[in-house]
Amino acid sequence: DGGITQSPKYLFRKEGQNVTLSCEQNLNHDAMYWYRQDPGQGLRLIYYSQIVNDFQKGDIAEGYSVSREKKESFPLTVTSAQKNPTAFYLCASSITGTYDTDTQYFGPGTRLTVL
Amino acid sequence: DQQVKQNSPSLSVQEGRISILNCDYTNSMFDYFLWYKKYPAEGPTFLISISSIKDKNEDGRFTVFLNKSAKHLSLHIVPSQPGDSAVYFCAGASYGKLTFGQGTILTVHP
Numbered sequence: 001d002g003g004i005t006q007s008p009k010y011l012f013r014k015e016g017q018n019v020t021l022s023c024e025q026n027l028n029h030d031a032m033y034w035y036r037q038d039p040g041q042g043l044r045l046i047y048y049s050q051i052v053n054d055f056q057k058g059d060i061a062e063g064y065s066v067s068r069e070k071k072e073s074f075p076l077t078v079t080s081a082q083k084n085p086t087a088f089y090l091c092a093s094s095i096t097g098t099y100d101t102d103t104q105y106f107g108p109g110t111r112l113t114v115l
Numbered sequence: 116d117q118q119v120k121q122n123s124p125s126l127s128v129q130e131g132r133i134s135i136l137n138c139d140y141t142n143s144m145f146d147y148f149l150w151y152k153k154y155p156a157e158g159p160t161f162l163i164s165i166s167s168i169k170d171k172n173e174d175g176r177f178t179v180f181l182n183k184s185a186k187h188l189s190l191h192i193v194p195s196q197p198g199d200s201a202v203y204f205c206a207g208a209s210y211g212k213l214t215f216g217q218g219t220i221l222t223v224h225p
Contacts, residue, residue, distance in 0.1 A: 004158075006158075009156075031211070035215075040124070040217060040218075041217055041218075042119070042121075042204055042206075042215035042216050042217045042218055043159070043204065043206075043213075043215040044215075045212065045213070045214075048212065050211070058212075088156075090158050090159070092158075094211075096211070097211045098211050099211060100146055100147035100208035100209065100210070100211060101147055101164075101166070101208075102211065103149070103161050103164070104161075104213060105161065106151075106158030106159050106160070107158050108157055108158050109156065109157065109158050111156065
């Protein structure tokens with residue numbers, strides 16, 4: 001049963017703490033992405049990775065960090081430097097991340113609330 | 116600078132009628148466009164796409180139209196069903212990256 005999993009579904013953290021969101025895929029996709037969704041806004045790209053051990057900043061990378069040590073995993077760390085971390089975080093993957101015709105498939109998302 | 120805009124935050128339609136969702140873009144480098152459907156607290160699911168060299172693509176009840184000169188695309192759903200009620204996002208693709216619009220909430224009434 002192939003797909004993208006994100007855990008946990010809901011996450012609560014105190015202000016000032018770093019938190020890591022998990023994203024795993026078994027689709028054998030090379031490319032993975034992290035997006036953030038805020039109410040009334042579209043999805044905004046945080047980071048993306050087209051291949052293992054390589055990643056690029058997206059449009060809103062400040063206050064976030066990622067790693068891509070394995071093809072199937074792309075964890076996102078929300079650091080204390082992120083000023084407005086409360087949001088819905090979505091992970092996606094695509095076959096290569098190179099061609100515009102590659103469809104991105106999304107995980108179920110993680111709702112992060114910083115108290 | 117919002118490169119992809121969905122100017123209608125919401126749309127309400129009667130079951131069986133046509134739903135038309137609109138999207139405007141400014142980036143001429145987009146050469147592929149996609150529509151995603153999203154339910155609350157879930158990830159978006161891919162619906163339909165269109166290449167910039169085409170002006171229409173159809174898949175069952177869903178048709179996407181592209182007017183490149185006007186930098187405008189639209190998604191038509193015919194006939195609309197209550198299960199179509201969701202948020203619809205359009206996105207432009209360039210160099211493998213997607214830029215999303217703000218989304219339109221579609222409500223289909225029985």
